[in-house]
Amino acid sequence: MSASSASPMTSTDFKRLFFLFLGLALFSIVYLSPPWPDAVDPAGQHFVLTREGKAALALFLLAGTWWVFEVLPIGITGLTIGVVQALFFIRPAQAAFNDFMDPSVLFIFGSLVIGMVFTKVGITKRLAYKMLVIVGERTSMIYLGCFVVTALLTHFMAHTAVAATMYPLLLSIYALYGEGDAPTRFGKGLFMGMAFVAGAGSIITLLGAARGIVALGFYKEITGNEITFFELSYYMTPIGWLMVFLLWGFFMVVYKPEKAVIPGLRDRARRLHAEMGPISRNEFLAGSIIFGVILFLSLQSFFPALADLNKAAVLLVSTILFFVLKILDLRDLEDIPWNIILLFAGAMSMGFCLWQTGAAEWLAINWLGFFQDAHWFVFVMSIAFFVLLMTNFIMNVAAIAISVPVALVVAPYLGVAPEVIVFAALVTAGMPFLLLVGAAPNAIAYNSRQFTSGEFFVTGLPASILLMAVVGLAVILIWPLMGMPVTLP
Numbered sequence: 001m002s003a004s005s006a007s008p009m010t011s012t013d014f015k016r017l018f019f020l021f022l023g024l025a026l027f028s029i030v031y032l033s034p035p036w037p038d039a040v041d042p043a044g045q046h047f048v049l050t051r052e053g054k055a056a057l058a059l060f061l062l063a064g065t066w067w068v069f070e071v072l073p074i075g076i077t078g079l080t081i082g083v084v085q086a087l088f089f090i091r092p093a094q095a096a097f098n099d100f101m102d103p104s105v106l107f108i109f110g111s112l113v114i115g116m117v118f119t120k121v122g123i124t125k126r127l128a129y130k131m132l133v134i135v136g137e138r139t140s141m142i143y144l145g146c147f148v149v150t151a152l153l154t155h156f157m158a159h160t161a162v163a164a165t166m167y168p169l170l171l172s173i174y175a176l177y178g179e180g181d182a183p184t185r186f187g188k189g190l191f192m193g194m195a196f197v198a199g200a201g202s203i204i205t206l207l208g209a210a211r212g213i214v215a216l217g218f219y220k221e222i223t224g225n226e227i228t229f230f231e232l233s234y235y236m237t238p239i240g241w242l243m244v245f246l247l248w249g250f251f252m253v254v255y256k257p258e259k260a261v262i263p264g265l266r267d268r269a270r271r272l273h274a275e276m277g278p279i280s281r282n283e284f285l286a287g288s289i290i291f292g293v294i295l296f297l298s299l300q301s302f303f304p305a306l307a308d309l310n311k312a313a314v315l316l317v318s319t320i321l322f323f324v325l326k327i328l329d330l331r332d333l334e335d336i337p338w339n340i341i342l343l344f345a346g347a348m349s350m351g352f353c354l355w356q357t358g359a360a361e362w363l364a365i366n367w368l369g370f371f372q373d374a375h376w377f378v379f380v381m382s383i384a385f386f387v388l389l390m391t392n393f394i395m396n397v398a399a400i401a402i403s404v405p406v407a408l409v410v411a412p413y414l415g416v417a418p419e420v421i422v423f424a425a426l427v428t429a430g431m432p433f434l435l436l437v438g439a440a441p442n443a444i445a446y447n448s449r450q451f452t453s454g455e456f457f458v459t460g461l462p463a464s465i466l467l468m469a470v471v472g473l474a475v476i477l478i479w480p481l482m483g484m485p486v487t488l489p
Contacts (some may be wrong), residue, residue, distance in 0.1 A: 016071050023065035030058035033241045039365035053359035055090045063350055066434055070453045074436060075339035078346020091353055099352050100345035103312035108344050108440050110315035111164035112336060114290055117322055119168035121282040129273035137265040139186055139257035144248050150194050151201030151244045157294045159202035161210055163441035166194050176265060187450035189255030192459055197434055198441040200243035203430040204236045211429050217401045219422050222408045235423055235484055239474050246466060282327050293318045340443045347437035364403050366408055376487055380424050383407045384471045385428040388428035388464060400429050409461035417485040420475055427471050433460035
């Protein structure tokens with residue numbers, strides 16, 4: 001008995017050690033290699049890859065390997081990113097670790113607190129029971145109902161906040177599946193699907209994420225033209241919703257639920273909802289605070305006077321109020337998933353490291369250099385693919401900031417309209433399906449413990465291929481039919 005139980009442990013440890021040392025080996029090979037050639041843009045300008053930039057690429061490979069194969073807790077890998085930058089003089093320690101408290105990280109912290117409050121006061125159970133009464137007992141319809149609600153919410157609020165809102169609701173729904181906390185195909189599809197769909201929905205309006213504002217800012221600065229809020233939504237709505245329904249079909253195939261129907265679920269949900277009684281004081285207070293914050297964040301896009309107020313600071317007002325009104329206490333603070341916070345803190349530090357050392361710009365120019373003489377369609381798809389890869393490792397805002405300006409400069413040489421460059425990049429920037437660090441909804445979904453980072457990566461490969469196919473369809477057919485120029489006259 002003991003011999004048989006020891007064998008898997010030895011095998012697991014060996015696999016873990018192999019990938020642990022693989023990450024270290026990749027770091028050492030790149031870090032110790034001789035200087036790499038300059039990147040040269042179409043105008044002939046040279047971009048030198050400095051020692052720090054090459055070291056940033058080495059760290060990029062180390063972190064990616066450890067994250068995918070989960071050789072350490074994902075938060076500890078995030079912490080390693082800051083430590084390596086400081087010890088190998090890639091960036092000053094103050095810069096590397098300052099990023100761990102970047103406003104984006106604190107926004108994720110505040111979002112997780114909102115999710116915790118939703119669960120504690122009972123709002124999520126109330127919503128989950130109501131939803132199950134509507135969608136019924138078929139697990140396929142439960143998938144669809146959860147995905148549609150997630151996508152709709154991202155039209156009006158940041159996809160990180162949506163994921164934090166949906167996560168406890170999905171936990172309540174999954175609790176009625178009857179398998180306890182054990183991982184199941186239904187659980188994997190439910191939580192991973194929520195993360196993927198949150199990305200798909202977030203591309204449709206400027207309220208879903210900050211990346212849209214950044215891309216449109218570069219577009220205006222470089223071309224002198226402007227893409228409006230409603231113009232962006234006009235072109236993105238069919239693509240976003242097409243992805244939502246394709247992802248529903250995808251998860252029904254890849255993670256087809258073990259049970260086609262949960263008998264008696266609707267009656268049980270109706271009964272449990274009735275047992276909760278009227279809305280409690282804490283539910284009312286928490287709901288009012290959360291609704292107020294979401295409304296304020298949404299209005300920032302329409303009222304310039306509000307735009308300068310930092311989103312993280314606004315969101316954290318809700319955290320403070322939860323403790324002032326004693327909806328949360330010290331024990332709740334200790335229950336926050338710091339593994340997820342450290343994961344995103346490390347990802348922010350990695351992104352800024354690649355950006356500030358020039359490594360990301362060097363990568364982008366080299367990548368686009370391969371396609372500067374290609375057919376216009378191949379060029380557009382290469383930009384979308386580069387953004388897809390980069391946004392899985394660094395902030396999607398950074399991925400856009402690195403690639404879009406370079407692409408807009410190269411585009412006229414190939415007769416490519418700048419609009420199609422921006423929109424194609426925004427589609428893939430919103431849907432990082434490979435790594436947990438690609439977007440906050442990925443990490444929030446991982447907290448369910450229904451899947452590993454390796455399973456997420458393997459699932460994300462075909463999903464990313466599906467995404468690229470949709471981008472290709474949009475560029476060649478959908479957007480031209482809707483009136484978007486894709487080539488210059």
